[in-house]
Amino acid sequence: MATYDQLKRALKKEGLRYTQQRQYVWDELCATNDHRDAEEIYLAIHQSGLNVSRATVYRTIDVLVKNKMVRKLELGDGRARYEHKVNATHHDHLICIQCGKIEEFMDEVIESRQDEIVKKFGYKLVRHIHQLFIICSECESP
Amino acid sequence: MATYDQLKRALKKEGLRYTQQRQYVWDELCATNDHRDAEEIYLAIHQSGLNVSRATVYRTIDVLVKNKMVRKLELGDGRARYEHKVNATHHDHLICIQCGKIEEFMDEVIESRQDEIVKKFGYKLVRHIHQLFIICSECESP
DNA sequence: CTGCCTGCAAAATCTTTGCAAAATC
């Protein structure tokens, strides 16, 4: 469930006010563990009978991403997906190119290899994107 | 350098004609090993004194990507980058979030771990994106 | 009450598309 304390702290830190609209966006993001785009979040809020403009959805998500409460996924199709990070551990994604389903994976070996590669270059790792585009079992043999 | 045989074969396979414009786009893509966006390709062609419209640049790149002559990179900033695949082996990318510089890496261990992960899920790996966003040494201590 | 926030619509950005003119086979 949504933790308003975390939201309040983040907004305060950014010098922003605590508003109903911002809370609705956070509520909706926390309502599922899906990987949805901005339009889906926007529509879901409206289907709950609440009213928040697209602009506010985008603006609020930006704040949440900046404060690491929400993760932004760029799959290369021009639409960013978002997932809340409440009680979440680090993971990367498997994406079915047929049905769009997204699953999560995590591999310690890969994580440490990444660190070594970056170290060898003498660089500093900030973040990474690791996406495995697959055909899932249902799409392979329907 | 650009290999026109490969281009001719790809166009024939797609049922497309061999035109000057398509060759110019391929020439420009092969002219460097950079990771450039469509606009940069377009401008570079024009700076060579040749004339190819943006639409044709986009349309031609699509064909080249489809035929694995060019690789499309999505860095999550809304602008796709392209690199030709002449004499290229598989690699992934390190991207400096300060200066935008792109470098390449390849790690056998990571490659095989990926295969194992996908296998464990019972899926089929089609392609992957692995990008390490870093601060390069020049940007770290200028 | 003051000034930030919202909603709307317009702008911005990158890419795709429709159509008449031009080029290829």
Added chain:
DNA sequence: GATTTTGCAAAGATTTTGCAGGCAG
């Protein structure tokens, strides 16, 4: 000579921004 291609500009898609009125502190 028929049919693809091209170039242009307009349309699309997603996201961002400017501004007048509304609401939090």
